[in-house]
Amino acid sequence: MIGRIVQVAGPTVIAEGLGGAALNEVVRVGTDRLLGEVIRIEGDRATVQVYEETAGLELGEPAEGLGAPLAAELGPGLLGAIFDGVQRPLAALASREGDFLGRGAVLPALDRDRAWDFEPSVRPGDTVRPGTRVGTARSLGAPEHPVLAPPGVTGRVDAVRPGGAALEDAVVTLEDGKTVALLERWPVRRPRPVRRRLPPDVPFLTGQRVLDCFFPVSSGGTAIVPGGFGTGKTVLEQSLAKWAAADVVVYVGCGERGNEMAEVLDEFPRLEDPRTGGPLLDRTVLVVNTSNMPVAAREASIYTGCTIAEYFRDMGRSVALMIDSTSRWAEALREIAARLEEMPGEEGYPTYLASRLARFYERAGRVETLGGGEGAVTMVGAISPPGGDLSEPVTQCSLRATGALWALSADLAHRRHFPAIDWTSSFSLEGERLVAWFEREAGSGFGALREEATKLLQRERELAEVAELVGTESLQDAERLVLESARLLREGFLRQSALDAADASCPPDKAFEMLRLVLEWHRRAGAAVGSGVPLRAVLDTGVPTKLLRLGQIPSSDMRRGAEALRAEMTDALARLEAD
Missing domain, CATH: 1.10.1140.10 (Bovine Mitochondrial F1-atpase; Atp Synthase Beta Chain; Chain D, domain 3)
Structure with a gap:
């Protein structure tokens, strides 16, 4: 379906001829084929938020609906990768485009040229259900990657293809014709299914005494870290990435300053993983969307990171999802809402800010996976309240949707007290529930x-x-x-x-x-x-x-x-x- 641009306003574009498009459908806009997403449909017109700079777009240029929502590519090669907010591989694009990305620059998120060796764990005649491990993918220099049957795939195995395989090759074929490949695509705004949720009675150990002892959060829980400039939000999240009890770390840099994210990208490859002695980046996925990148992609970045985290959770792993910061995400939401002329709420944020935050944090949890294992996604969201004012809307809306507040104090930070957690303002709703675990594992009393x-x-x-x-x-x-x-x-x-x-x-x-x-x-x-x-x-x-x-x-x-x-x-x- 191809329409025509009739209006351009910042990152939003209105196109005629896309009346049959679905909400959240991906659209290629203009002759440069900029990536966008349908956010409103009115008759024959569709409003598209574009994930790239829209300067230079002209009225009458084409807008092509691709018939599918924004989806993340999930498969071998994710660990150690660096993506932007819509999962474009930044390292591969930098080698092709240079330091500045060109308009409409596109590459697959996962390297299609990399060779993988598939070792099956099922045979013809076996029954496969969603979450069943069908094999293991291996490649030189990469950790072993379990290959699971994706949601919706059930049946008896008809054929198995061991040996070398590309990401999109079918490695298992079922009798009904369905196939399982190394690569899976999943819409980023749709939570991945689980068998059931487990009670939050196991702590997410951070290695920081003030957090674990006074303000603990459960595995699969949620915490926010509000603090003014220079209080150590990024440093704390990096410490958690290194020392917390997580098998995989997904770090989302949402709207932070470019030089700060450049420092993160420089430091992470050099950080040593205390578990293995190797690079910490080997069990980390970085999603980077700096403040000078398009605002619409910033809004999508946290969903991209969450979908990647859920993918590793479905393998039975404990995943820490770090977001720095949700304030920048909310600002992007506010800017998009203003372009759509929606009713503003407090401080100009859209009236649905609280529900959007709650819906996102609900994707955290400790669960029994479709395959019968146990996995967890624990979310830690940094907040940058203007002037350190914790009464501002993003902090207050987040408080209602999360289980712990780790408030950072500028006074403690200036006194070189790390972590600068203000014990008079911080709290945890899960502290009493987790006492039994600490009594059993740490010591009676x-x-x-x-x-x-x-x-x-x-x-x-x-x-x-x-x-x-x-x-x-x-x-x-x-x-x-x-x-x-x-x-x-x-x-x-x-x-x-x-x-x-x-x-x-x-x-x-x-x-x-x-x-x-x-x-x-x-x-x-x-x-x-x-x-x-x-x-x-x-x-x-x-x-x-x-x-x-x-x-x-x-x-x-x-x-x-x-x-x-x-x-x-x-x-x-x-x-x-x-x-």
Whole structure:
């Protein structure tokens, strides 16, 4: 179906003669065949949002509907790849086009010239259902890639084609004529099906103590990371990509500055995967859509990333989907809505912003896959609120749709406290549900310790306000001990050094020992001060300094080191009380 352009307004184009097109159908616009998508149909006219720069389009140029929605190519070769928002391979296009992409530049997302060896795991006569593993694809320099029967494919195997195969070759043929190839296409705005959802009772371990212990999120859960400029949103997401308990990382750079994304593209290939010792990029997919790229492609980029994440989830893998940032996505949505002259809501965002965000975050989850395995997509979305104002619409709409708020503090960031998580503003709706797991895996009493630590931080905040008025020296020793113990908790437990190999990531059992030691010190020191021991003498024992350095102890030595420090603490305080 071919129509003609009758109006151009920024990234939106109106074409006549496309009345038979479907909503979300892909359209090639103009003589340069720019990629676009139908977003409104009125009689014989279709409104198309174009994923490329529309400058130079002329009225009367053709607009051709392709009869299918925007779809992602899924198959071997995804890991380690770098795409733009509509899954164009940036590395391959750069080698052909140079540093700047030409208008209408098109290449398949996955390399059609790469040779793959297919090793089947089914034989003629076997029954295949959606999600059944039919074989494994291998290629030199690439990880093994399971090949699954896509949704909707069911039947008995008629023929199997082992050996070398191209991506689009049929490697398994069923008796009803349906085929399974290495390559699968899936519409990006349609969630991939699962057998059932599983309860969110397993944590998504991040390796960051402040998150895992105080504000945990479940595997398959959702979290948002709002913070102003320079608070460390990108750094935190990169730390999660490296250390979190995820088999695959999908990182979506949505509308961020070009130089920042260039830094990400430069750093990721050089980051070492702590699991394998190889490049972290080997289990990462990057979807990059910078602020100077077309606004419509920015709106599509998070759906592209989510579809890729769901594909790996269906293989039974735990996938971390990092989005940096959803604010830029919402701004793109606002610009497109303005072009369509839709009713604006708060701060000009479309009135359906909340429902769009909720619908997207609903695609996260820990599930039983169609093949009977267990997989999860955990979403972490960064938000860039103007001026750090958490009352702005994107943050508030995201809060209603997600399970955890990891608020970043500019004050902590300026004090070089990393991660700069503001423990007074952050929260997790799943913390109580996950206590049972931490009690079982990290140590009995974990929930009580976390509650005690929270109360200590709250008490410090109250006393800090008093100290600002009357001075710290005017406080009693017991109150000054609260301030000192809270400082140990903040600087020795909540803060981590990404440059220290032992402290960059912290497993739950190590975090439990550290937290227990700090709080045990507070209780025992409080008892000593209550019996008349001067606070200065308690602090001069040297134990507080060693508590600050607990994170530098390797996880394997933590239990032995904790026992030694506990014995030293007991002896030092006993001597003071005896004197």
